[in-house]
Amino acid sequence: MKNFLIILIMKIFYFILKICGKKGGNLLGKIAYDWNPNIFSYFKVNCPVIAVTATNGKTMTNNAIAYTLKMAGKKVISNTEGNNMETGILSTILKHCTLSGKIKADFLVFEVDESYVPVIFEEFNLDTLVVLDFFRDQLDRNGEVESLILRINEFLKTYNGNLVLNNDDPNVARLGKANPENNHIYYFSVEKYKYASKNIKEAGEGKFCPFCNSRIEYQYYQYSHIGKFKCPNCSYGENEIYKLATDVNLKNRTFKVDDIPYQIRFNSIYNVYNFVAVISCVSLYNINTKIIQEALAKFVLNNGRLEEVEIKGVSTIINLAKNPTGANVSLRILNEDDEEKELLFVLNDNIADGLDVSWIWDINFDTLNHVSRIITAGTRAYDIAIRIKTSGFDQDKIEPYLNLNEAVKNLYKTNTKKYIIANYTSLQPTRHALGL
Amino acid sequence: MKELRILYLYPDILELYGDFGNIQVLQYRLEQRGIKSTVVPYSIGDTHPDFNDYDLVFAGGGADQEQGILAEDLLKYKDNIKKAIKNGVFFLLICGSYQLFGKYYKGVEGNIIPGLEIFNYYTEALADRKKRCIGNIVINTNLNGKETKIIGFENHGGQTFNIDTPFGNVLFGNGNKFGDKTEGFFLDNVIATYLHGPLLSKNPELTDYIIKHCLDRKYNDDFILEPLNDEFEKKCRKQLLDRFLTN
Numbered sequence: 001m002k003n004f005l006i007i008l009i010m011k012i013f014y015f016i017l018k019i020c021g022k023k024g025g026n027l028l029g030k031i032a033y034d035w036n037p038n039i040f041s042y043f044k045v046n047c048p049v050i051a052v053t054a055t056n057g058k059t060m061t062n063n064a065i066a067y068t069l070k071m072a073g074k075k076v077i078s079n080t081e082g083n084n085m086e087t088g089i090l091s092t093i094l095k096h097c098t099l100s101g102k103i104k105a106d107f108l109v110f111e112v113d114e115s116y117v118p119v120i121f122e123e124f125n126l127d128t129l130v131v132l133d134f135f136r137d138q139l140d141r142n143g144e145v146e147s148l149i150l151r152i153n154e155f156l157k158t159y160n161g162n163l164v165l166n167n168d169d170p171n172v173a174r175l176g177k178a179n180p181e182n183n184h185i186y187y188f189s190v191e192k193y194k195y196a197s198k199n200i201k202e203a204g205e206g207k208f209c210p211f212c213n214s215r216i217e218y219q220y221y222q223y224s225h226i227g228k229f230k231c232p233n234c235s236y237g238e239n240e241i242y243k244l245a246t247d248v249n250l251k252n253r254t255f256k257v258d259d260i261p262y263q264i265r266f267n268s269i270y271n272v273y274n275f276v277a278v279i280s281c282v283s284l285y286n287i288n289t290k291i292i293q294e295a296l297a298k299f300v301l302n303n304g305r306l307e308e309v310e311i312k313g314v315s316t317i318i319n320l321a322k323n324p325t326g327a328n329v330s331l332r333i334l335n336e337d338d339e340e341k342e343l344l345f346v347l348n349d350n351i352a353d354g355l356d357v358s359w360i361w362d363i364n365f366d367t368l369n370h371v372s373r374i375i376t377a378g379t380r381a382y383d384i385a386i387r388i389k390t391s392g393f394d395q396d397k398i399e400p401y402l403n404l405n406e407a408v409k410n411l412y413k414t415n416t417k418k419y420i421i422a423n424y425t426s427l428q429p430t431r432h433a434l435g436l
Numbered sequence: 437m438k439e440l441r442i443l444y445l446y447p448d449i450l451e452l453y454g455d456f457g458n459i460q461v462l463q464y465r466l467e468q469r470g471i472k473s474t475v476v477p478y479s480i481g482d483t484h485p486d487f488n489d490y491d492l493v494f495a496g497g498g499a500d501q502e503q504g505i506l507a508e509d510l511l512k513y514k515d516n517i518k519k520a521i522k523n524g525v526f527f528l529l530i531c532g533s534y535q536l537f538g539k540y541y542k543g544v545e546g547n548i549i550p551g552l553e554i555f556n557y558y559t560e561a562l563a564d565r566k567k568r569c570i571g572n573i574v575i576n577t578n579l580n581g582k583e584t585k586i587i588g589f590e591n592h593g594g595q596t597f598n599i600d601t602p603f604g605n606v607l608f609g610n611g612n613k614f615g616d617k618t619e620g621f622f623l624d625n626v627i628a629t630y631l632h633g634p635l636l637s638k639n640p641e642l643t644d645y646i647i648k649h650c651l652d653r654k655y656n657d658d659f660i661l662e663p664l665n666d667e668f669e670k671k672c673r674k675q676l677l678d679r680f681l682t683n
Contacts (some may be wrong), residue, residue, distance in 0.1 A: 137453070144452070207448055213505065215481070229453070329487045355571060356589045358632045360455030382672030386637055389668060390464045400668060402675070 003042040003101060006032050010094045013236050023063035024312050026083050026342050028089030038122050039322050042239030043093060043101045047110045049125060050281060052239065053117050053152075055145075058084060060305055061132060061274040062111035068295035072287045074106035080305075084113045086120050107285075114148055118155035128162035130281050132273065135224060135325040136205060136362070138354030141184040142325050145171065145205050153178045162186065164280045166273060168226045169358075170206035170216055176239065177211070186242035188280045189228075189268055190255075190272050193248040195222040195336060196227065202328040203362035212278045223332060224325045243280040252327050260289050263297045267336075268307050270329045292406050304427045311434055316418040318434075320427050322353070324362035333368040334419045341417040343371055344407060346426040347378040349373070353424045365391035372416060376400045408433045439472040440650050443485055445472065445495035445533065446506050447477045451592065455496025455530050457634030462492070465643050471651070480509045486512065487520035491650040497531025497592075497632065507536055507549050517565065524653050526646055527626045530635060534628035535559045535594055544593075551602050555628075557621060559594040568593040573609025573631060574680050575619045579645040580598050586674055587638045588631030590619075596630075603629045608680045625649065638676070640669050 010028045017023070021398050052062040059082045066078035078143055079092040089110050098101045112120060114134070121129075131152075156163070156178035166172045167187035176185045197220065204225025209216055214233035221227035230237040247273055248255045250267045257279050264275055277294055282292060301307070307318045321327035334341065349357050357380045365388050374397060376384045385400040401407035402428075413416060422430040444459055459475055459635040478485045487493060498506075521527060527537075535541045539558040541549040544565050551558070562568075573590045576583060586604055595613040602612070604619025611619035612630070620629030627646075629635065636643040644661050651659045 027637055146499055208505070356591065356632070358451070358454035358457070358589055361457030361460070361634055361637070382668050382675060383638070385668045386456070386672060390460050390637070392464075395665060395668070398668075400638065400671070 001037055001196065002036060004099055006035050007094060007097060007099050007101065011099070014095055023081065026085065026087040026091055028094045029083075029087035032089050032094060033090055035270055039090065040120065043103055043124070045103050045108065045125065047103070047105050047107055047312070048127035048285065049110070050128045050130070051110045051112045051117065051121065051126055051429065052130045052132070052277075053112045053114045054113060055135040055137045056329075057132045057270060057274045058082075058111040058113075059303075060271065061130065061277050061330070062109060062302055063301060064278045064296065064299050065108075065130075067299050068111040068278060068282050068292055069107050069109065069285075071295040072282075072291045073337060076107045076109055077103065077105045078109040079111055082111065084111045086125050089120060095414075100250065117152050121155070126159070126161050127160070128164060128284060129156075130164040130277050131172045131175060132166055133207060133226065133325075134278055135323055136203065136359070137323040138356075147330045148173070156182075162284055164188065164242075164277060166226070167237075167241060168228065168273070169355060170210070170225065170229050170237065170271065173237060173239065174210045186277045186280055186284070187239045188243045188245075188273075188393045189241045190222065190244070190245040190248060190269070192220050192228065192267050192387065193222060193250070193272075195269070195332065196222050200225060202364050203324050209234060211236050226270075226273070233252040233277075243276055243283065245276045248272055261291065262293055263298050265297070268306065268329055268333050271306070275363075278309060281361055300332060304422065304431055307431075307436075309434075309436065311323045312412050314412060314415055314418055316420060316434070318420040318422065318431065320424070320426075322424045324359050327363045330419070330421045331368070332362065334371070335367075337417075338370060339417050340372055341419055342373045342375070342411065342414065343368075344375045344377065344411050344418065344420045344422070344430075345384050346404065346407070346420070346430050347380040347384045348426040349380050349421055350425040353426075360384055360387045363387070365393060368393060372397065373414070375396050375407050375411050376396065377402070377404045377430075378423070381407075404429055404433050437470070437472050438651065438655065439474060440466060440491045440654070441489065442473060442475045443487065443490040444475050444477045445481050445493065445510075446498070448477075448479050448508050448610060449457060450496040450498040450503075450532055452498050453496070453531070453589075453632040454634050455632060457528070458496070458528065459494060460461075461634065461636040461643055462494075462647070464662060465640070465647060468664050471647075480506060484513070486618045487516050487525060488523055490520075490536050492528065492646065493517075493527045493557055494528045495518070495530065495533030495536075496497045497533065503532050503536075504549055507541075507551075510536060510552065511550070518554055521626060524545070524625050526650050526653075527628070527629040528646065530627070530632065531630050534630065535596065537626075537628060538596065541594060547563055555623075555626075556596045556600075557596050557620060559596045561593050562595060565593065567614075569610035569614055569630070572676070573611070573619065573678055574607045574677065575602035575604030575609075575611070576607055577622070577642075579641060582641075583640050584639075585673075585677060586631065586635070586642060587673060587680075588629070588633040588635050590630045591632065592630050596621075603627055625653075636667060638672055640666050641663070
């Protein structure tokens with residue numbers, strides 16, 4: 001009865017919010033959760049629940065899975081707005097369930113913050129969990145990556161559902177051994193691409209084998225610590241691959257899986273990983289390949305995740321970077337582009353960003369390809385300017401501004417192509433300053 | 437051409453909080469002045485280094501799990517390190533490596549990781565794993581008689597006790613322990629501190645103090661370092677000191 005009341009009140013509340021033109025974000029879930037933290041077990045779900053977790057790429061992968069399933073004619077409920085903590089997921093459910101807690105859909109697809117996986121799915125029956133990657137991320141807020149992985153590993157010890165894992169991330173692939181009884185482990189991988197390297201170019205995790213502490217050996221690195229690895233002592237890393245992306249061509253934005261060609265709208269190696277995860281996941285539900293091809297060819301995200309726009313007639317690419325790997329991936333795209341360009345880097349140190357900005361020293365600014373000027377902005381504009389200067393980029397070509405509007409104004413003084421990297425709380429203000 | 441040789445300890449393990457940036461800043465400020473810098477990495481499995489062959493030894497902070505692995509390795513060099521410190525080789529030690537040069541580190545479960553016992557301080561983890569000294573920090577230190585404010589970021593669970601000669605007095609933040617008045621450890625040619633940031637990135641005076649110390653010793657001279665264009669650093673310091681100290 002209590003849960004019935006909570007749902008009823010939240011529905012009325014949501015109705016009022018909608019009239020006021022508000023989406024509500026985490027609010028409904030927050031109130032309901034505070035009221036009854038066990039409310040998750042009240043919901044009656046008769047369809048598969050899919051969850052995506054990672055440090056980077058959650059939103060893109062989650063939304064692409066939801067998009068593909070919808071294109072296949074399925075009714076999908078998903079937190080595509082990126083509210084990925086327990087309260088955000090609860091909000092999404094509350095908006096779509098009946099008063100008796102029934103959820104009528106063919107699929108629930110959730111992006112889940114990596115630290116909330118064990119919390120949410122303790123009560124909630126999960127059919128497929130997709131894990132993309134684990135990188136260092138806001139160490140002052142999240143703690144070390146290792147403790148996060150151990151918590152998820154603990155949860156997986158009793159999990160028997162599908163587990164879709166990135167075989168090229170030693171921090172992720174290890175989760176496949178959490179429950180030896182689970183026969184539903186599906187590893188995905190991407191064949192060596194053009195810019196893969198023999199040595200690691202960017203800060204990475206997972207240097208030691210989690211099973212025998214030996215130093216892990218790599219054949220090559222695709223980006224950060226993602227690559228073809230193996231433990232020389234216990235052969236950890238050798239798994240049967242369920243879906244492998246081959247013939248990766250970032251210039252044409254194409255790749256193949258099982259010899260089927262896919263065209264995508266993004267041009268980064270990490271997007272290829274995201275989309276192979278999507279293909280692996282939806283293939284478990286027998287979605288027709290033609291539909292997957294069509295969905296991936298159309299799928300875009302217009303929220304500052306590799307958003308390509310024209311501003312004042314100048315080609316501009318905006319990408320969110322919350323951590324070193326996110327920023328390094330953005331710089332990879334920039335460096336793989338031979339045109340002349342200018343970079344705007346916006347760095348804030350608000351609570352949601354993590355107060356510690358030392359992570360910018362894990363960004364590889366060495367040998368930037370055809371970058372003629374760099375503008376920095378945000379509450380830590382000077383920190384990032386110092387960082388870039390120290391990497392060897394000419395100090396006279398760096399312009400720091402604490403004021404974002406001033407930075408944007410000066411950025412568009414020239415017609416050179418723009419790349420914009422913004423961290424978490426600076427992304428939307430930057431888009432706003434750009435008039436988006 | 438003048439040259440400084442830097443030994444960089446466990447670069448692949450002690451590299452969690454951008455501490456590598458300290459090496460980059462050192463190299464930058466040396467190269468801008470036409471001084472060659474040679475950085476030699478050492479990690480587990482490499483040939484044994486002689487610490488006396490270097491002008492500066494640097495080590496950063498790392499993840500807890502990996503720190504245990506290397507503590508054992510470092511102990512092999514205890515005597516060699518002691519001798520190098522006595523010989524005046526400069527040691528810059530951040531966070532985890534700061535702790536390792538003390539008597540011991542006592543973990544949450546009461547487990548003891550023995551330190552090099554080169555200095556008398558010791559570190560104990562708080563019982564509550566989630567309680568850590570985290571945040572921006574400003575300390576005041578004395579570099580060759582000059583009062584200097586040092587800006588950094590601290591993130592440590594360990595509480596370090598028994599420090600006679602701290603690196604500085606805390607103006608903002610915690611320091612060696614929660615709500616402490618002092619931060620780090622400072623002894624002529626040794627600076628051991630919890631300050632990340634990376635430490636040297638916002639504190640050019642400290643970087644130059646270290647560089648001068650190493651050059652003076654190596655070339656038996658009294659160097660006056662050529663000033664560099666520190667416009668960004670100055671603006672950054674002003675902005676952050678205003679923000680942290682005027683609340």
